[in-house]
Amino acid sequence: MRRAPLILWQFIRAFFIIYLCLYVGIGISSLLPVTIPGSIIGMLVLFTLLATQILPVEWVRPGCSLFIRYMALLFVPISVGVMNDMDILTAQFGPIVVSCLVSTLIVLVTVGVLSQRMHRQPLGPEGERDE
Numbered sequence: 218m219r220r221a222p223l224i225l226w227q228f229i230r231a232f233f234i235i236y237l238c239l240y241v242g243i244g245i246s247s248l249l250p251v252t253i254p255g256s257i258i259g260m261l262v263l264f265t266l267l268a269t270q271i272l273p274v275e276w277v278r279p280g281c282s283l284f285i286r287y288m289a290l291l292f293v294p295i296s297v298g299v300m301n302d303m304d305i306l307t308a309q310f311g312p313i314v315v316s317c318l319v320s321t322l323i324v325l326v327t328v329g330v331l332s333q334r335m336h337r338q339p340l341g342p343e344g345e346r347d348e
Contacts, residue, residue, distance in 0.1 A: 230276055234263075235280050243258075
């Protein structure tokens with residue numbers, strides 16, 4: 218019974234940090250001249266805090282685990298919203314499929330070319346390219 222307040226505190230802290238990063242991202246997004254979703258910027262803020270070890274991973278792990286466990290349930294409202302606009306999607310089905318295929322092809326070719334260039338010459342003992 219003594220662990221219940223500790224576990225509750227860990228979840229509250231995790232959700233507070235995740236939502237704080239979300240709202241910081243929304244704030245930064247509103248200041249930018251380009252349109253980037255605040256949730257994406259918030260995830261980048263959270264990633265930066267975790268990668269630089271300013272924020273311990275253990276502080277956000279309980280909340281992230283819960284979000285990941287119920288991720289499929291979180292997509293239900295989005296799916297219902299897409300169903301409301303089904304007539305627009307069916308009218309534009311061709312261009313949507315073509316743009317998906319072309320963008321996938323561009324990404325595959327770009328990654329392949331960059332991978333070939335990066336792996337062409339092995340690194341020497343000092344981290345320099347062998348000639």
